[in-house]
Amino acid sequence: MTRVISFSSGKGGVGKTTLATNLGCLWSKAQRKTLLIDGDWALGKLSLAYGLRPEWTIQTVLEGKKPLSECVMRIDDHLDLLASPSGVMGFEELTEEQRNQLFFELDALGTKNYDRILIDHSSGIHWGVLQFAAAAHQHVVVTTPEPTSYMDAYAIMKLLSKRFAIRDFWLVGALCTRLREAERTLNKFMETARTHLDVRVQLLELIPWDSRLIKSFGNKPFVDNYPNDLITERLERVRSRLDFAEPKKFHGLQYFFDTIHS
Numbered sequence: 605m606t607r608v609i610s611f612s613s614g615k616g617g618v619g620k621t622t623l624a625t626n627l628g629c630l631w632s633k634a635q636r637k638t639l640l641i642d643g644d645w646a647l648g649k650l651s652l653a654y655g656l657r658p659e660w661t662i663q664t665v666l667e668g669k670k671p672l673s674e675c676v677m678r679i680d681d682h683l684d685l686l687a688s689p690s691g692v693m694g695f696e697e698l699t700e701e702q703r704n705q706l707f708f709e710l711d712a713l714g715t716k717n718y719d720r721i722l723i724d725h726s727s728g729i730h731w732g733v734l735q736f737a738a739a740a741h742q743h744v745v746v747t748t749p750e751p752t753s754y755m756d757a758y759a760i761m762k763l764l765s766k767r768f769a770i771r772d773f774w775l776v777g778a779l780c781t782r783l784r785e786a787e788r789t790l791n792k793f794m795e796t797a798r799t800h801l802d803v804r805v806q807l808l809e810l811i812p813w814d815s816r817l818i819k820s821f822g823n824k825p826f827v828d829n830y831p832n833d834l835i836t837e838r839l840e841r842v843r844s845r846l847d848f849a850e851p852k853k854f855h856g857l858q859y860f861f862d863t864i865h866s
């Protein structure tokens with residue numbers, strides 16, 4: 605079954621794109637056919653993370669110039685990328701018709717061709733972002749251990765739980781300079797979220813701050829450059845824990861597609 609995994613954060617610059625890019629590589633290495641979707645249309649740089657310039661983007665699909673299947677870029681044997689038009693408009697600005705068209709094409713293409721679809725969302729809490737996030741089977745929320753960041757993570761979880769009845773979240777603590785302190789802070793934060801939002805939220809992993817991750821951007825992804833590194837091990841744990849968790853069956857693109865038509 606195709607599994608859709610969403611990466612959101614609220615606050616920008618917390619490491620979502622870095623996480624999604626590296627996980628895409630790890631799923632590909634694990635022989636899972638994976639599609640990475642750049643949901644950050646305002647500042648989309650998922651393709652740049654790989655040092656690629658896209659010929660076609662989501663906009664090409666929406667303008668009806670090409671089917672979605674012809675707009676994805678092949679990164680390697682098991683990894684494809686659907687790039688964003690960058691600076692044009694975002695999911696939040698799609699008309700209902702455009703959004704439905706994109707869902708329809710993604711659903712048709714995804715369920716046939718991919719094991720995993722990773723959506724790297726734009727930062728901020730826009731209605732359109734939430735709608736795409738809601739279509740996922742698994743919800744990864746990325747935050748740093750800073751209050752400004754986890755307060756935004758809280759706001760995303762609040763909206764997804766209240767508006768879309770999503771109850772299960774995976775938290776990734778990114779850009780951590782002091783791991784033990786970060787774990788303590790995020791454990792406290794999760795306890796608050798569980799109490800006030802009535803959600804299940806688990807700490808998936810902590811990713812340390814490391815300048816090599818900055819240098820990898822636009823070149824080879826970190827996990828390719830440093831396959832035996834401790835950070836790669838942490839990223840691999842993220843991948844395998846998401847794989848082993850049973851996704852909620854009633855979510856996913858088809859579920860969403862059904863609900864917007866009912």
Ligand SMILES: Nc1ncnc2c1ncn2[C@@H]1O[C@H](COP(=O)(O)OP(=O)(O)O)[C@@H](O)[C@H]1O
Pocket residue numbers: 613615616617618619620621622623727778779780811812813814815817818819821
């Ligand atoms: N673990 C890390 N350590 C150091 N820098 C990182 C780490 N993860 C990401 N970065 C850097 O932080 C910046 C923002 O990361 P990015 O993945 O683009 O965040 P987002 O997608 O949430 O906006 C980039 O310059 C990136 O290279």
Ligand SMILES: [Mg+2]
Pocket residue numbers: 620621622644724725
């Ligand atoms: Mg990003």
